[in-house]
Amino acid sequence: MKPEVELKTLTLTTPFRIAHGASSSRQVVRLCGAGAVAEAPFVPYYDEDVESTVTWLKAGQGPAPSRAAELALDLWRLDLEGQRAGLPLSAQVPSLLPKRLSLIPGCRSFSIPTNLEAFALLVQETARQFQVLKLKLGSGDLAYDGQIVAVARQAAPKAKLLVDVNGGWSMADAAKMIPRLEVFGLELIEQPIHHDGGILAWQELRFMLPRIAIPLYADESAQKAADVPALLGLVEGVNVKLLKCRSFSGAVAMIQAARSHGLGVLLGCMIESSIGITAAAHLAPWADYADLDGHLYLAEDDYQGVTFDPNGCLIMPDAPGLGVRPR
Numbered sequence: 001m002k003p004e005v006e007l008k009t010l011t012l013t014t015p016f017r018i019a020h021g022a023s024s025s026r027q028v029v030r031l032c033g034a035g036a037v038a039e040a041p042f043v044p045y046y047d048e049d050v051e052s053t054v055t056w057l058k059a060g061q062g063p064a065p066s067r068a069a070e071l072a073l074d075l076w077r078l079d080l081e082g083q084r085a086g087l088p089l090s091a092q093v094p095s096l097l098p099k100r101l102s103l104i105p106g107c108r109s110f111s112i113p114t115n116l117e118a119f120a121l122l123v124q125e126t127a128r129q130f131q132v133l134k135l136k137l138g139s140g141d142l143a144y145d146g147q148i149v150a151v152a153r154q155a156a157p158k159a160k161l162l163v164d165v166n167g168g169w170s171m172a173d174a175a176k177m178i179p180r181l182e183v184f185g186l187e188l189i190e191q192p193i194h195h196d197g198g199i200l201a202w203q204e205l206r207f208m209l210p211r212i213a214i215p216l217y218a219d220e221s222a223q224k225a226a227d228v229p230a231l232l233g234l235v236e237g238v239n240v241k242l243l244k245c246r247s248f249s250g251a252v253a254m255i256q257a258a259r260s261h262g263l264g265v266l267l268g269c270m271i272e273s274s275i276g277i278t279a280a281a282h283l284a285p286w287a288d289y290a291d292l293d294g295h296l297y298l299a300e301d302d303y304q305g306v307t308f309d310p311n312g313c314l315i316m317p318d319a320p321g322l323g324v325r326p327r
């Protein structure tokens, strides 16, 4: 059987600003049928064609035209399979991968702020629940980027702070900023330089910063498992997202590739509803950081799945498959 295909526009409560630009709404493609549901997001950065994605999902012929098409169909099939077998999506992960059995702290991300006073209050408020906070940098003003980190550190002295530049710094910017941020005790810095520079750019950065103490993570530079080996010795970890890997098993393969080389894993997401976020959350026990808050920016999240306890830790739904249901 073929699922129903629906294109959905998700509206954000406030625009989300990162180095690539700002978004106030995002599109997702959603599949429903036989009691199973799945979703995959469109991200401006990939420039994927919405129309051919929908056509392919309806007709299902030839190679998938987009990551979103491939991922949505994969997750729908896995939800169906999981429900029939009475097993959660996480049962798809091979048992040989080292798994975290304790509670998993969730992470809240902050878009590049426009007002530092309001930002300080927001960070303070968020840190009452969440132990891990991610700051988006790459504002175009290095001094302001530095202020963002200083303000957040003061507002949340005990929080684990992650920084994500989304490739917003030049090589010279990164060489200047990374040592400057060492004083703030950051957990990691994600994608300080643009992925366009390839592996050579990472090599140059490492050459310029031979003794940097902050772990560097690749996001845009690492799209899939096969990209991991080339980054060895250049980064301490990679950001794994379902959409980048095009399927749940693709994301598992990327985690396996990272672990087999001793690299850290940051599980990431896009702006998407609880359907996509919960699918990704099934991988959280195998990650070092779970940055899965894309659904919390939505004006209306019409599904429910993973939630957070009073300490910001993930609570997975007790249901087979993805485990999500309409609100």
Ligand SMILES: [Mg+2]
Binding pocket: 164, 166, 190, 191, 219, 220, 239, 268
């Ligand atoms: Mg990132």
